[in-house]
Amino acid sequence: MFDRRLLQNFEWRLLALCFTLGVLGLIALYSAVSAGSPAPQTALFYKQLVWFGIGSVLMILAFALNYKILDKLANFIYVGCIAMLGAVLVMGKYAGGSRRWLLLGPVSVQPSELIKLVLIIVLARYYSKLTKTNGYTLRELIFPAFAVLLPCALIVKQPDLGTAMLLILIAGSVTLFVKIERRSFWILISGATVLAPLVWFFLKGYQKQRILTFLNPDRDPLGAGYHIIQSKIAIGSGMLSGKGFQHGTQNVLSFLPEHHTDFIFSVFAEEWGFAGSVVLLAGFMILIIWGLSIAYRCRDPFGVILSFGITAMIFWQAFINMGMVMGLMPVVGVPLPLISYGGSSVVTNMISIGLLMNISMRRYMFDS
Amino acid sequence: MSSYLKSVDTDWYKQRLSGAMLWAMAGFFLLFTRFFYLQIIEGEEFKRLSENNCIRLQTIDPPRGLIFDAKGSLLVDNRPSFDLGIVARDARFLEQTLAKLAEYIQESPEALMEKIRSSKGVPSHKPVILKSDIDRDLLAVVEVHKFELPGVEVIVRPVRNYAFGSNAVHLIGYVGQINAAELKTERYAGYNPGDLIGKCGVESVYERFLRGKAGGRQIEVNATGRVVRVLKTLNAKSGHNVYLSIDQNLQEKAESLLAGQAGAVVAMDPRNGRILALTSSPSFDPNSFVTGMSRADWETLVSDANHPLENKAIQGEYPPASTFKIITAMAGLEEGVITEHTKIFCNGIYRFGNRDFRCWKKEGHGWMSVVDALAESCDVFFYEVGQRLGVDRIARYAKACGLGAKTEIGLDHEGAGLIPTSEWKKQRYGVGWQRGETLSVAIGQGFNLTTPLQMLSVAAAVANDGQLVKPYVVDAVEAGDGTRVYEAAEHAAGRMPASENTLAIIQKGLWKVVNGNRGTARIARIEGIHVSGKTGTAQVVSRKGSDSFRKIETRKHLKSHAWFIAYAPSENPVVAVSVIVEHGEHGSSAAAPIARDVIAAYLGKNQPVDEAALDNEVR
Numbered sequence: 001m002f003d004r005r006l007l008q009n010f011e012w013r014l015l016a017l018c019f020t021l022g023v024l025g026l027i028a029l030y031s032a033v034s035a036g037s038p039a040p041q042t043a044l045f046y047k048q049l050v051w052f053g054i055g056s057v058l059m060i061l062a063f064a065l066n067y068k069i070l071d072k073l074a075n076f077i078y079v080g081c082i083a084m085l086g087a088v089l090v091m092g093k094y095a096g097g098s099r100r101w102l103l104l105g106p107v108s109v110q111p112s113e114l115i116k117l118v119l120i121i122v123l124a125r126y127y128s129k130l131t132k133t134n135g136y137t138l139r140e141l142i143f144p145a146f147a148v149l150l151p152c153a154l155i156v157k158q159p160d161l162g163t164a165m166l167l168i169l170i171a172g173s174v175t176l177f178v179k180i181e182r183r184s185f186w187i188l189i190s191g192a193t194v195l196a197p198l199v200w201f202f203l204k205g206y207q208k209q210r211i212l213t214f215l216n217p218d219r220d221p222l223g224a225g226y227h228i229i230q231s232k233i234a235i236g237s238g239m240l241s242g243k244g245f246q247h248g249t250q251n252v253l254s255f256l257p258e259h260h261t262d263f264i265f266s267v268f269a270e271e272w273g274f275a276g277s278v279v280l281l282a283g284f285m286i287l288i289i290w291g292l293s294i295a296y297r298c299r300d301p302f303g304v305i306l307s308f309g310i311t312a313m314i315f316w317q318a319f320i321n322m323g324m325v326m327g328l329m330p331v332v333g334v335p336l337p338l339i340s341y342g343g344s345s346v347v348t349n350m351i352s353i354g355l356l357m358n359i360s361m362r363r364y365m366f367d368s
Numbered sequence: 369m370s371s372y373l374k375s376v377d378t379d380w381y382k383q384r385l386s387g388a389m390l391w392a393m394a395g396f397f398l399l400f401t402r403f404f405y406l407q408i409i410e411g412e413e414f415k416r417l418s419e420n421n422c423i424r425l426q427t428i429d430p431p432r433g434l435i436f437d438a439k440g441s442l443l444v445d446n447r448p449s450f451d452l453g454i455v456a457r458d459a460r461f462l463e464q465t466l467a468k469l470a471e472y473i474q475e476s477p478e479a480l481m482e483k484i485r486s487s488k489g490v491p492s493h494k495p496v497i498l499k500s501d502i503d504r505d506l507l508a509v510v511e512v513h514k515f516e517l518p519g520v521e522v523i524v525r526p527v528r529n530y531a532f533g534s535n536a537v538h539l540i541g542y543v544g545q546i547n548a549a550e551l552k553t554e555r556y557a558g559y560n561p562g563d564l565i566g567k568c569g570v571e572s573v574y575e576r577f578l579r580g581k582a583g584g585r586q587i588e589v590n591a592t593g594r595v596v597r598v599l600k601t602l603n604a605k606s607g608h609n610v611y612l613s614i615d616q617n618l619q620e621k622a623e624s625l626l627a628g629q630a631g632a633v634v635a636m637d638p639r640n641g642r643i644l645a646l647t648s649s650p651s652f653d654p655n656s657f658v659t660g661m662s663r664a665d666w667e668t669l670v671s672d673a674n675h676p677l678e679n680k681a682i683q684g685e686y687p688p689a690s691t692f693k694i695i696t697a698m699a700g701l702e703e704g705v706i707t708e709h710t711k712i713f714c715n716g717i718y719r720f721g722n723r724d725f726r727c728w729k730k731e732g733h734g735w736m737s738v739v740d741a742l743a744e745s746c747d748v749f750f751y752e753v754g755q756r757l758g759v760d761r762i763a764r765y766a767k768a769c770g771l772g773a774k775t776e777i778g779l780d781h782e783g784a785g786l787i788p789t790s791e792w793k794k795q796r797y798g799v800g801w802q803r804g805e806t807l808s809v810a811i812g813q814g815f816n817l818t819t820p821l822q823m824l825s826v827a828a829a830v831a832n833d834g835q836l837v838k839p840y841v842v843d844a845v846e847a848g849d850g851t852r853v854y855e856a857a858e859h860a861a862g863r864m865p866a867s868e869n870t871l872a873i874i875q876k877g878l879w880k881v882v883n884g885n886r887g888t889a890r891i892a893r894i895e896g897i898h899v900s901g902k903t904g905t906a907q908v909v910s911r912k913g914s915d916s917f918r919k920i921e922t923r924k925h926l927k928s929h930a931w932f933i934a935y936a937p938s939e940n941p942v943v944a945v946s947v948i949v950e951h952g953e954h955g956s957s958a959a960a961p962i963a964r965d966v967i968a969a970y971l972g973k974n975q976p977v978d979e980a981a982l983d984n985e986v987r
Contacts, residue, residue, distance in 0.1 A: 094554050097557045097558065133380055173388075177384055177385075177388060178384075179384070221584070221586050221599075221600035221601075221602050222425060222427070222582075222583070222584040222586075222602055225586075225600070226423075226425050226586060229423055229586070230423065232406060232414065233414050233417045233418050233423065234418065235403075235406050235407060235414070236406040236407055236410050236411055236413070236414025236415070236418075237411065237414040237415040237417070237418035238407055238411075239407055239408070239411035239412075239415060240407065240408065240411070269403075269407070270418075273407060274403060274404070274407040274408055274411075277403045277407065278400070278403065281396065281399055281400060281403065284396075285392075285393075285396045288392050288396075289389070289392075292385055292388060292389050292392070295381070295385055296381075296382055296385050298378075299378045301381070304378070304381045308385070308388070312388075315392055315395065319395045319396075319399065322399050323398075323399065323402075326399075326402045326403070326406060328398070328399075328402055
C-alpha cells in the first residue's frame with residue numbers, strides 16, 4: 001500500500017513550513033513564559049515541546065494511513081468527540097472561569113479543539129456523498145445544521161462563546177463552498193435577520209451584556225477593553241524591527257493577559273516588530289495558499305471538501321486571533337494555530353496538516 | 369468511486385476554490401494594513417506609552433452592602449480606610465524615598481524595605497501596602513510631602529465597620545482577605561488576591577449579594593507614577609443591603625444575660641421560623657479582623673478553651689438531656705406503650721440487669737403520669753418508657769422531629785447532631801446495642817447529641833401544634849434603589865409524628881414544668897404570661913463518677929450543661945427560646961432564668977414573677 005509514488009509526492013515543503021511556524025511559536029512562548037512576573041513558568045515551554053513531539057507522531061499517522069478510511073470512521077469519531085464534550089460539562093476540570101478540560105491520567109485534553117477537525121470530517125463525508133452543482137436545499141442542510149449545533153450548544157455551556165462561534169464559521173465556510181441553493185440561501189438569510197431581534201428580546205440582561213462586550217470590548221474598560229489597549233501598545237511599540245528576544249516590556253510586567261495562549265502574538269510582535277510580524281503573516285498566508293492548492297489538485301470530492309475545511313479552519317483561527325490582538329475583532333478565546341500554548345490545539349492542527357499532506361500524496365490514486 | 373463524478377466534476381470545485389482564495393487574500397491584506405498602521409504609522413506613540421508602562425488599571429473597591437436588623441437599625445456599615453502604599457518602580461530611587469518616608473511616619477526604613485521584599489506576588493506597577501489604616505495626622509504629613517515621595521500613594525478603600533462590635537458576631541460573621549485555596553474554587557471565580565470576602569456567618573453566605581461590583585480606572589501615569597490622565601472610569605457598584613430577622617434589642621439582652629458564661633441563646637418565632645436572636649458566648653470583636661489581627665491575638669482567640677470562634681447555637685453539639693423527654697413521651701404515646709393515664713412508680717432507682725439507674729431525685733417521685741413526669745422531669749418514668757419502646761423506635765421519632773439532621777438555617781458549619789440507632793452502633797463500633805443504653809437515650813444522655821437550634825425547633829414545633837418550620841435569619845435583601853432581590857419565604861419542614869391528642873398532653877406537661885407547683889422551672893414564670901418549657905441537665909461525665917481516672921484541671925469542667933427550651937405565651941405562642949449554659953449545672957437554675965428574661969424582654973414584660981408568691985398559687 002505504501003508505494004513509491006507516495007514518497008515522490010510527499011509534501012516536504014509543507015512539512016518544513018509547519019515546523020518553521022512551530023519554531024517561531026516556541027521562540028515567542030519561551031519569551032512569554034520565562035519573563036513573566038511574578039514567577040516564570042518555563043515548565044510550560046517544555047510541556048509545549050512534548051506536545052509538539054506527540055503532535056509529530058500523530059501527524060505521521062495522519063498522512064501514513066489513507067485518508068479515505070476517515071470517510072468510514074467519521075460517524076464513530078464524531079459520536080466519541082461529542083461524548084467527550086458532554087463529559088467535560090459533568091466532570092471537566094474547572095479553571096479560569098470555565099470548564100473546558102478533561103483529565104485523562106496525567107494530561108488534560110480540550111475536546112472543543114478536537115471537535116473542530118472532527119466536524120470538518122463529518123461535513124466532508126455528508127457533502128461528498130450527496131454532491132450537487134446547483135447547491136443544497138434547506139431540507140438537505142438539516143443534518144449539517146444539527147451536526148454543528150450540537151457541539152456548539154455543549155461548548156456554549158462551558159462557557160466558551162468564541163469556540164462555538166468558530167465552529168459555526170468553519171461549518172458555514174464549508175457549506176458555502178459546496179454551495180447553498182439560491183432560494184434556500186435567501187430564505188436562510190432573511191430567516192436569520194428576522195430571528196436575531198426575537199432571540200435578543202428573550203435573552204437575559206447579563207447575556208445581553210456579555211454579547212455586547214464581546215462585540216465591543218470598550219464596554220469593559222477593566223477587562224477586555226484594557227487587554228486590547230495593552231496588546232495594541234505591545235504590538236505597536238515593536239515598531240519596525242522589534243525590541244529583541246526577551247526584551248518586550250509589556251510582556252514582562254504581566255500587562256498582557258493570557259500572554260502565552262491567546263495573546264502570544266502580541267509578545268511576538270513586540271519583540272520582533274513589523275519585520276517579524278510580516279514573516280509570520282506570510283507563513284500563514286503560504287499555508288493557506290498551499291491548503292487551497294491541495295484541494296485544487298485533488299480529484300475526489302471527499303478530499304476536496306476535507307482539505308478545504310482544514311484550510312478554512314486554520315485561516316479563521318489565524319485571522320480571528322491576529323485580528324483580536326490588534327483590536328479588529330471581538331476578544332474571544334481562539335488560539336493562533338501552532339503558535340499559542342496548548343496541547344490540544346497543537347495536536348489538532350498538526351493532525352490537520354498531516355491530513356493535508358495525506359490528500360496531496362494520494363491525489364493520483366483513485367482506489368485504496 | 370466513479371459515482372462521485374456523476375454530477376460534480378473537479379472543474380466545478382476549482383471554480384469555487386478560486387473564489388475562496390480571493391476572500392482569504394483579502395483577509396490577509398486587511399491584517400497586513402493593520403500591522404502597518406499599528407507598528408509603523410502609530411509605532412512612535414505606542415513606544416512612548418510602553419516606555420513606563422503608562423497605561424495602568426486602578427481598581428475601585430465597591431462598598432459592601434450594609435446589614436440591618438429587622439427594625440432597620442444599622443448593624444454593619446463601611447468606613448474609609450487610608451492605606452499607605454508604594455509602587456516600587458516609580459519610587460526613584462527606592463532607598464531615598466523609603467528613608468524619607470520612614471522619617472515622616474516614624475518607622476525604620478529596614479522594616480519598610482522588608483515589606484516590599486516580602487510582597488513577591490505583587491506586580492511591580494501595583495502598590496505594595498506599607499501601612500494600612502493610617503490616621504488623619506499621618507495622612508496629612510504624607511499629603512504635604514507628596515512631591516518628595518515619588519511612587520508613594522495613599523489608597524482609600526472602604527472597610528467593614530461592625531457598629532456593635534462583638535454583638536451577634538456569630539450570626540453576622542466577619543470579612544477577611546481571600547486566601548489561595550479559596551481563590552481556586554468555582555465559588556470565587558472573578559476574585560483577585562487581596563479581595564475581602566465574608567469569612568463566616570451571613571457575611572459569607574450572602575457574599576454574592578453583599579459584595580457589589582468592583583469598578584476601575586484606566587489611567588495614564590508619568591515617570592514618577594503620578595496620574596496624568598484618566599482614560600476611562602467604571603464606577604463601582606455597591607453591594608445589596610441585607611435585613612436580618614433578628615431584633616437588635618433582644619439580641620443585646622440575650623448577650624448580656626450570657627455574659628461571663630459559655631453557652632448559647634436562640635430565640636425564634638415558632639409560627640414561621642424567623643430567628644429573633646442568636647447568640648453564642650464567649651464572642652469576639654470582628655473589627656479586629658478588619659485591620660489585621662496580630663499573630664498573638666489570633667493565637668489567644670483560637671486556643672481559648674471556651675472556643676469564642678465557634679457558633680455554639682448551631683455548631684455546638686450537646687446531649688439534649690431531659691429536653692429529649694419530649695421525644696420519648698411522644699414516641700411512648702404514639703406507639704401506645706403508655707397513655708395519658710399510665711402511672712409508673714418512681715422510688716429513685718430503676719434496676720436494670722445488675723445495674724442501678726438513678727433518678728435525679730434520690731428519694732423518688734412516687735406515682736407518675738406522663739404529664740407529671742415531664743413537669744418534674746422524672747428519670748425513672750422515662751427509663752421505663754424507653755425500655756418499652758427500644759432505641760430504634762425512639763430514634764424514628766427523634767429523626768422525624770428534625771433531630772440528627774441540619775435544620776438548614778442557611779449558615780455555614782451547622783452541626784447535624786446525632787441520634788443513635790442499633791444499626792448505627794453496629795457500624796460505628798462493631799458491637800450490638802446494649803439494652804441498658806436505651807435507658808440513657810430515653811433521658812437524652814448516652815450517644816444523643818443535638819444543637820441548641822435543633823432543640824429550639826422541637827420546642828417551636830410543639831408550640832406550633834406539631835408543624836415544623838425551617839429557621840431563617842435573613843428577612844430580605846434590597847438593592848441600593850430599594851428593589852427587593854431576595855425575600856424570605858416560610859418553609860414548612862414537615863410535621864411532628866404526633867396526633868393532636870399527643871401534642872396536647874405534651875403541651876400540658878411543658879406548661880406544668882413552669883406553672884405546676886412541683887415543676888422544675890417555676891423560676892421561669894412571668895407576670896401575666898404563661899410560659900411553657902422543659903429543663904435539661906446534660907452530664908459531662910457519667911453520674912457514677914470517673915474522677916479517679918480523669919485528670920481534672922478545674923472542678924468546673926465536670927459540671928453539667930444546663931438546658932432550657934421554652935415557648936410563650938402558652939395559649940398562643942409567638943416566641944420560642946433555647947438556652948444552653950455550659951457547665952451551668954442545672955437547667956432550672958442556670959438556663960431557665962435566661963430564657964425567662966429573653967421572653968419577657970421580647971413580650972415587653974420586664975418583671976419576672978415573684979417566686980415565693982407564686983409557689984402558693986395552686987393551679
